[in-house]
Amino acid sequence: MTERLDGPQAPGDDVAGGSPGPAETEPGVARPPATDTDTDTDTDTATAPRPSGTGTATAPRPTAAGTAAARLGPSPKIAVFFLLPALLLLAAWVIYPIIFSIFRSLFDAAGDRFVGLENYAAIFSDSSTLTTIRNNIIWVVVAPLIVTVLGLIFAVLTERIRWATAFKLILFMPMAVSLLAAGVIFRLVYEQDPDKGVANAVITTVHDTFSSGQGYPGARPRENDEAPVALKDGDVVTRQPVQPGQQVLIPLVGLKPDAVEKAAPAKAAAAGGLSGTVWLDVVRGGGGTVNQIDGDEKGLAGITVEAVAGGQVKATTETAADGTFYFSGLPAGSYDVRLPQSNFEASFNGLTWLGPTLITPAIIGAYIWVWAGFAMVLIAAGLSAIPRDALEAARIDGATEWQVFRRITVPLLAPVLLVVFVTMVINVLKVFDLVFIIAPGSVQPQANVIALEMWRVSFGGGGNQGMGSALAIFLLILVLPFMIFNIRRFRRDER
Amino acid sequence: MTTLTEAGHARAIQRGLLGRLVDRIGGGLLQVALVLIAVFWLVPTLGLLVVSLRGEKENNSTGWWTLFTKPAQVTFENYSNLLASGFTSSFWNTVLITVPATLLVIGIAAMAAYAFAWIDFPGRDAIFLVVIGLLVVPVQIALIPIAKLYGALDIFGSILGVVLFHVAFGLPFAIFLLRNFFVGIPRELLEAARMDGAPEWRIFMTVVFPLAKPAIASLGIFQFLWVWNDLLVALVYADSANQPMTKALQSQMRQFGTNVDILAPGAFLSLIIPLVLFFAFQRYFVQGLLAGSVK
Numbered sequence: 001m002t003e004r005l006d007g008p009q010a011p012g013d014d015v016a017g018g019s020p021g022p023a024e025t026e027p028g029v030a031r032p033p034a035t036d037t038d039t040d041t042d043t044d045t046a047t048a049p050r051p052s053g054t055g056t057a058t059a060p061r062p063t064a065a066g067t068a069a070a071r072l073g074p075s076p077k078i079a080v081f082f083l084l085p086a087l088l089l090l091a092a093w094v095i096y097p098i099i100f101s102i103f104r105s106l107f108d109a110a111g112d113r114f115v116g117l118e119n120y121a122a123i124f125s126d127s128s129t130l131t132t133i134r135n136n137i138i139w140v141v142v143a144p145l146i147v148t149v150l151g152l153i154f155a156v157l158t159e160r161i162r163w164a165t166a167f168k169l170i171l172f173m174p175m176a177v178s179l180l181a182a183g184v185i186f187r188l189v190y191e192q193d194p195d196k197g198v199a200n201a202v203i204t205t206v207h208d209t210f211s212s213g214q215g216y217p218g219a220r221p222r223e224n225d226e227a228p229v230a231l232k233d234g235d236v237v238t239r240q241p242v243q244p245g246q247q248v249l250i251p252l253v254g255l256k257p258d259a260v261e262k263a264a265p266a267k268a269a270a271a272g273g274l275s276g277t278v279w280l281d282v283v284r285g286g287g288g289t290v291n292q293i294d295g296d297e298k299g300l301a302g303i304t305v306e307a308v309a310g311g312q313v314k315a316t317t318e319t320a321a322d323g324t325f326y327f328s329g330l331p332a333g334s335y336d337v338r339l340p341q342s343n344f345e346a347s348f349n350g351l352t353w354l355g356p357t358l359i360t361p362a363i364i365g366a367y368i369w370v371w372a373g374f375a376m377v378l379i380a381a382g383l384s385a386i387p388r389d390a391l392e393a394a395r396i397d398g399a400t401e402w403q404v405f406r407r408i409t410v411p412l413l414a415p416v417l418l419v420v421f422v423t424m425v426i427n428v429l430k431v432f433d434l435v436f437i438i439a440p441g442s443v444q445p446q447a448n449v450i451a452l453e454m455w456r457v458s459f460g461g462g463g464n465q466g467m468g469s470a471l472a473i474f475l476l477i478l479v480l481p482f483m484i485f486n487i488r489r490f491r492r493d494e495r
Numbered sequence: 496m497t498t499l500t501e502a503g504h505a506r507a508i509q510r511g512l513l514g515r516l517v518d519r520i521g522g523g524l525l526q527v528a529l530v531l532i533a534v535f536w537l538v539p540t541l542g543l544l545v546v547s548l549r550g551e552k553e554n555n556s557t558g559w560w561t562l563f564t565k566p567a568q569v570t571f572e573n574y575s576n577l578l579a580s581g582f583t584s585s586f587w588n589t590v591l592i593t594v595p596a597t598l599l600v601i602g603i604a605a606m607a608a609y610a611f612a613w614i615d616f617p618g619r620d621a622i623f624l625v626v627i628g629l630l631v632v633p634v635q636i637a638l639i640p641i642a643k644l645y646g647a648l649d650i651f652g653s654i655l656g657v658v659l660f661h662v663a664f665g666l667p668f669a670i671f672l673l674r675n676f677f678v679g680i681p682r683e684l685l686e687a688a689r690m691d692g693a694p695e696w697r698i699f700m701t702v703v704f705p706l707a708k709p710a711i712a713s714l715g716i717f718q719f720l721w722v723w724n725d726l727l728v729a730l731v732y733a734d735s736a737n738q739p740m741t742k743a744l745q746s747q748m749r750q751f752g753t754n755v756d757i758l759a760p761g762a763f764l765s766l767i768i769p770l771v772l773f774f775a776f777q778r779y780f781v782q783g784l785l786a787g788s789v790k
Contacts, residue, residue: 076614082606085603090663098632101640157529158529170537171533173540194558201558377785430635437726472638487627
């Protein structure tokens, strides 16, 4: 791992150094890093070394240039002038608050009474803060992984299309949008009513395409002996067994003609095989003959019809727009024609995205929408730094694309993937806006995360700054490993 | 080894015809899949735009996508209502917070970065490591102590307080980014200036600062977006007279369903300027991202 972390930078130098780089130096977002990291290492090797500090980060390099710089360099006092504004601000706005918060977290809500670690104990015993911790764990386990994997997939796939720049811009765009706006956007996406929320509109459409079409809640046969079909355990079944060659009439009532106003008029099924018609045997404004298809009676489309013999379903079909159905190739014999109960259940109305069960996955979905482009761009930059020769050699040796991806691309990208993943973990630990905006007030307790709870407890009506400070310190402790990760990575890169 | 490679070659040639056919079909599927993904990423924002352009009655009865079959629904009523309702003042608050917070960070961080890159002083590397450590510190840690500090300084609720908070928390990333760029400036340029006896201040202003334009552009767009899009800091420190757009919109979230006619156009207005900046400077944005993917 240690050696690998330096991986992507060496090729980066290569590009910056103007060597014949990878074949596709595409314009726009895919451009390999031109600032910072590569120029950084570039200088360290190509030009004279920096005057080495007395600190621990870089080993002293007693070269000719080094001593010359020491002679020429300005006095350390001048550094104070350059550093003062920044260090003052950092000390007062960042360092002092950390120390203050540590102390404050040991006092009670009003700040009068020393309570020791009670606030911290409360974090791990109170059921509402335990929920926030559980949610943060879900976030950390799920979101960074999905974002990184999606970023990797998109980065690899866009290498093969001509409109990669446009694709990257589209996916990257949400990063410029505030999380508040993203939250409003996804509140609209997740609207419950399929006539308003696009998520449920898509889901119900797909559902209706693959299942029995639209449901006809309330449709039923007439309850008298003349009706050719009857209700049996919720299913509609023919009273008399029928044979192939027969045309089965299945008149239904119980629907308002308005409900099927747009449906095609019912027609008698053509002869041949076992066929028939399912229709609404009601004429608008009255009239018509019972149990017979009259001129403007409507066919019921998309109803599942089963041919049953000996208690077993022998064939299944669906009614056409005019309500007709055909079973072709059914062996001779006698059958019951059955319309299963599912036809008459209320139609599927989409998922309750913003309810207590789905709220966290729904918000993670919005988060992925925001961040996948970030991962993709970073990984694509790493990808463009991979030596093409290695990939080509493997392909010529007969490796499949999957093998190339699995054995060469991914291992070479490992350092970049790690950086993306770690960045996402840090980011996810602090997630606030999206949860605050997307989760409706009534569901916020179920969607709550530490960063949001910290605000809520200390400013959003909680009024307990002791607890708020403890939560802030808890959050700081959670990001501490990544602080160390960053420092170590930097020190390694500087060598 | 050679035989192995030759066998590989033979296999590669054998795959030729069939392989090309498979590639062709696979390529078509890939295009379709990527188009679908791009649409998937565009639709949510498109939905916001369309909802903001439809009247309250239409939004309550039909989906926004019906606009494409019935374009007559388009109305700018929501926008004119919003602008008449005083939203413009929160727009100007956003500008008044974002512009100083961006310029101050650039100036202060550039000075510090210059010292870290080109002035030798005791403890330099240790202090710089502390700055890197501060990159990931969550803003939550400062909310309570700084609220107390602002109370004592009597700037709680003011734009100044919000700006200073953003400057301080923008500094670690800014110093990190600029310092890494500054060390890449050829030493000869600085030494020539020092040889001529130019004071450090003038070297900084006339040699380093102009050379660092790309890095400053990266940093500028990052800080601008970060501050423009912030909600949490404004939520705590800006009172209602000084609140930026994000906070003004957040206060309407409680009745999401009935306030869509305010929220949709407001959210869309708030994202137009970042979006334009993003498209204009996306190269610098990406460079900044690649340079400092730690925050």
